[in-house]
Amino acid sequence: MTTRTSDDTPARRNTTPGPERSGGANLADVARLAGVSRATASRVLAGRAAGKAASHARVLAAAQELGYVVNGLARSMMGVGRRSIAFVSSMMVGPTFASMAGGAEDVATANGHLFTMCTTGGDIDREAALIEALTEQRVAAVLLVGATPPTEEFEQRAERYAETLGRVGAQLILCGRAALPHLPQIASIDYDHRGGVRSAVEHLAGLGHRRIAFIGSLDDTTTSSQRFLGYQDGLADAGIPLDEEMTVRSGNTSDDAATATQAFIATHPDATAIVCQTDIMAVGVCRALHASGISIPGDVSVVGFDDMQLVADLTPSLTTVRAPFHDVGELAGRIAVGEAYTGPIVLPSELVVRGSSGPVRA
Amino acid sequence: MTTRTSDDTPARRNTTPGPERSGGANLADVARLAGVSRATASRVLAGRAAGKAASHARVLAAAQELGYVVNGLARSMMGVGRRSIAFVSSMMVGPTFASMAGGAEDVATANGHLFTMCTTGGDIDREAALIEALTEQRVAAVLLVGATPPTEEFEQRAERYAETLGRVGAQLILCGRAALPHLPQIASIDYDHRGGVRSAVEHLAGLGHRRIAFIGSLDDTTTSSQRFLGYQDGLADAGIPLDEEMTVRSGNTSDDAATATQAFIATHPDATAIVCQTDIMAVGVCRALHASGISIPGDVSVVGFDDMQLVADLTPSLTTVRAPFHDVGELAGRIAVGEAYTGPIVLPSELVVRGSSGPVRA
DNA sequence: TTGTACGCGTTATCAC
DNA sequence: GTGATAACGCGTACAA
Numbered sequence: 001m002t003t004r005t006s007d008d009t010p011a012r013r014n015t016t017p018g019p020e021r022s023g024g025a026n027l028a029d030v031a032r033l034a035g036v037s038r039a040t041a042s043r044v045l046a047g048r049a050a051g052k053a054a055s056h057a058r059v060l061a062a063a064q065e066l067g068y069v070v071n072g073l074a075r076s077m078m079g080v081g082r083r084s085i086a087f088v089s090s091m092m093v094g095p096t097f098a099s100m101a102g103g104a105e106d107v108a109t110a111n112g113h114l115f116t117m118c119t120t121g122g123d124i125d126r127e128a129a130l131i132e133a134l135t136e137q138r139v140a141a142v143l144l145v146g147a148t149p150p151t152e153e154f155e156q157r158a159e160r161y162a163e164t165l166g167r168v169g170a171q172l173i174l175c176g177r178a179a180l181p182h183l184p185q186i187a188s189i190d191y192d193h194r195g196g197v198r199s200a201v202e203h204l205a206g207l208g209h210r211r212i213a214f215i216g217s218l219d220d221t222t223t224s225s226q227r228f229l230g231y232q233d234g235l236a237d238a239g240i241p242l243d244e245e246m247t248v249r250s251g252n253t254s255d256d257a258a259t260a261t262q263a264f265i266a267t268h269p270d271a272t273a274i275v276c277q278t279d280i281m282a283v284g285v286c287r288a289l290h291a292s293g294i295s296i297p298g299d300v301s302v303v304g305f306d307d308m309q310l311v312a313d314l315t316p317s318l319t320t321v322r323a324p325f326h327d328v329g330e331l332a333g334r335i336a337v338g339e340a341y342t343g344p345i346v347l348p349s350e351l352v353v354r355g356s357s358g359p360v361r362a
Numbered sequence: 363m364t365t366r367t368s369d370d371t372p373a374r375r376n377t378t379p380g381p382e383r384s385g386g387a388n389l390a391d392v393a394r395l396a397g398v399s400r401a402t403a404s405r406v407l408a409g410r411a412a413g414k415a416a417s418h419a420r421v422l423a424a425a426q427e428l429g430y431v432v433n434g435l436a437r438s439m440m441g442v443g444r445r446s447i448a449f450v451s452s453m454m455v456g457p458t459f460a461s462m463a464g465g466a467e468d469v470a471t472a473n474g475h476l477f478t479m480c481t482t483g484g485d486i487d488r489e490a491a492l493i494e495a496l497t498e499q500r501v502a503a504v505l506l507v508g509a510t511p512p513t514e515e516f517e518q519r520a521e522r523y524a525e526t527l528g529r530v531g532a533q534l535i536l537c538g539r540a541a542l543p544h545l546p547q548i549a550s551i552d553y554d555h556r557g558g559v560r561s562a563v564e565h566l567a568g569l570g571h572r573r574i575a576f577i578g579s580l581d582d583t584t585t586s587s588q589r590f591l592g593y594q595d596g597l598a599d600a601g602i603p604l605d606e607e608m609t610v611r612s613g614n615t616s617d618d619a620a621t622a623t624q625a626f627i628a629t630h631p632d633a634t635a636i637v638c639q640t641d642i643m644a645v646g647v648c649r650a651l652h653a654s655g656i657s658i659p660g661d662v663s664v665v666g667f668d669d670m671q672l673v674a675d676l677t678p679s680l681t682t683v684r685a686p687f688h689d690v691g692e693l694a695g696r697i698a699v700g701e702a703y704t705g706p707i708v709l710p711s712e713l714v715v716r717g718s719s720g721p722v723r724a
Numbered sequence: 725t726t727g728t729a730c731g732c733g734t735t736a737t738c739a740c
Numbered sequence: 741g742t743g744a745t746a747a748c749g750c751g752t753a754c755a756a
Binding site for chain 2 (some may be wrong): 004024025060067069070071072073075076082084086091092093095097098101102105109114115116117118119121126130132133134135136137138164165167168169254283284286287290308309310311313314
């Protein structure tokens with residue numbers, strides 16, 4: 001490898017300080033073996049050679065024999081390499097992220113870009129370090145996706161990210177995250193959290209429900225606040241006054257939601273419907289209701305959000321809001337590959353009515 | 363931005379042929395502004411400078427002012443850049459992949475490597491192109507994860523991948539995939555598919571079951587064949603002869619499994635337990651049984667494989683096999699960052715008994 | 725059609 | 741401590 005001296009093969013050295021300086025054969029080796037200059041070899045290998053001189057075959061054969069792999073790093077330094085687009089989220093779990101990533105990936109690969117996904121585990125320091133690293137690596141665009149903690153702090157953070165990326169000609173794109181009011185230059189492709197929950201509440205009101213609860217994390221993320229606003233919208237549409245007693249705060253896991261529900265229904269037996277911030281939480285809500293002998297939707301209707309694959313298989317199957325995750329990713333991908341960004345986009349959500357919601361009990 | 367000429371701002375040009383040749387300020391710019399040589403600037407910026415000369419502050423200030431971002435591509439070409447590890451799977455869905463990726467990522471980031479995930483959508487051509495691209499990008503290691511179609515063809519493919527990667531000093535690591543018999547030099551970290559299903563069958567046999575069915579894709583992937591072998595092992599342990607009639611072939615989705623189950627139970631009402639190749643399929647099996655008025659586990663016990671988060675919330679909660687996905691990823695990550703590979707590793711699986719399995723009906 | 729010479733941005737080496 | 745120079749691997753304007 002690194003040793004150019006003799007035939008000793010020092011196995012693979014365990015200490016990996018960095019990329020090996022020179023992996024195998026390079027362009028000069030190929031040119032030498034083919035008996036041409038590097039320029040000629042370069043032209044042939046890049047398919048930029050016009051006619052078909054005899055030397056072409058020799059170059060190709062030499063490359064084949066030497067196992068030549070073009071150095072993408074060097075190409076990128078020249079400004080002709082493959083660009084890469086990074087999809088950054090806190091966790092890569094659930095069909096939500098998978099769909100968004102899929103949409104973006106389709107566009108990216110179709111345009112010859114390298115599409116990669118990275119996670120931060122919700123750790124802000126890791127997120128910052130990751131974006132710094134991606135910037136150094138000269139990424140073309142970063143798709144920052146998902147809910148993010150406190151708005152004010154995030155806005156500053158996003159501005160730093162965008163600025164850093166901008167220094168190398170890269171772009172920050174918010175994905176499934178509302179545009180930042182003070183930073184319109186940062187692209188945003190989002191879906192309609194608010195309208196989705198709103199239609200869920202309207203659906204329930206249409207079934208005769210009046211005591212409709214909302215369970216959510218109620219933290220400062222745009223996701224949860226937008227969805228909570230949708231709940232308020234829906235109530236307003238139906239002429240139902242907002243009752244603080246009908247809002248339940250819970251963690252994001254199904255276990256948290258189950259615990260919170262248990263306590264809620266014990267003190268509020270008059271609730272006939274529960275709107276959940278996420279499907280995950282809805283699962284916990286259903287579990288708690290079952291455990292308490294409350295029938296769904298006979299006694300209480302339940303509605304979720306996200307339309308995860310498995311919630312259709314719950315008993316009863318879950319009524320939920322389906323968001324156009326794939327489309328969000330696709331649009332974001334388009335911006336990432338160079339399509340002009342003309343302003344924030346918000347895609348509509350759609351209510352999927354299944355078995356967990358029904359007429360209010362008599 | 364890109365314009366060095368006048369004040370015209372041609373928006374962002376839609377045609378992105380490659381990375382911008384030079385984003386912003388480079389090391390020479392910083393050195394010039396600080397009034398030192400590139401060498402000095404480099405040393406200061408990399409924290410390799412010994413004392414604290416006055417020039418240090420000037421270099422730092424210049425870098426700050428110019429918004430200097432070190433070019434990781436150039437660093438990599440020198441052999442001192444950050445290495446990256448790629449996690450390649452067909453689809454990034456389900457806790458299976460997420461856990462594996464998480465384990466590997468922990469190790470990778472702890473060692474200062476850049477960890478990225480890429481998907482192929484199950485398309486072999488895309489997979490090949492992806493690995494080619496990663497090789498060109500001088501990745502340090504590729505973690506190839508998940509079930510893969512026909513064994514013979516895959517073996518050749520894996521060999522090509524390993525060879526290509528090897529040319530640039532990179533490594534191919536199979537993750538959640540059995541070692542290839544003829545290619546022991548390709549690292550493999552796997553979990554015990556076979557033993558997991560075996561313990562599931564033993565569990566059922568211990569509950570008195572004798573007519574135990576297996577539903578699986580029964581294709582040529584190692585995953586499905588290993589799990590089917592585990593089924594046979596379990597039967598043998600319990601002294602139950604293998605009955606071809608008790609093996610059901612189905613697609614990988616829950617819908618497929620539901621359809622197959624519907625047909626199966628109609629013709630084989632004597633089955634008292636069903637072992638499923640995956641949790642996803644188990645979900646479909648349970649749905650079909652419910653639809654036919656068959657109680658779980660009263661009439662038929664069901665066991666899955668993977669221990670996905672949501673299956674604990676099914677009614678009844680699913681008895682399943684939990685595989686150490688996180689540990690698999692972690693071990694693979696260790697190899698990727700340079701730990702010596704001493705041979706294939708197979709981590710044990712664990713049966714998680716829940717509500718969907720019970721004593722055989724009288 | 726082919727070869728020469730240079731540039732890309734960084735780091736290591738070796739003098740001073 | 742610092743500076744000039746070579747090296748990394750590649751693309752390309754320019755000359756032949």
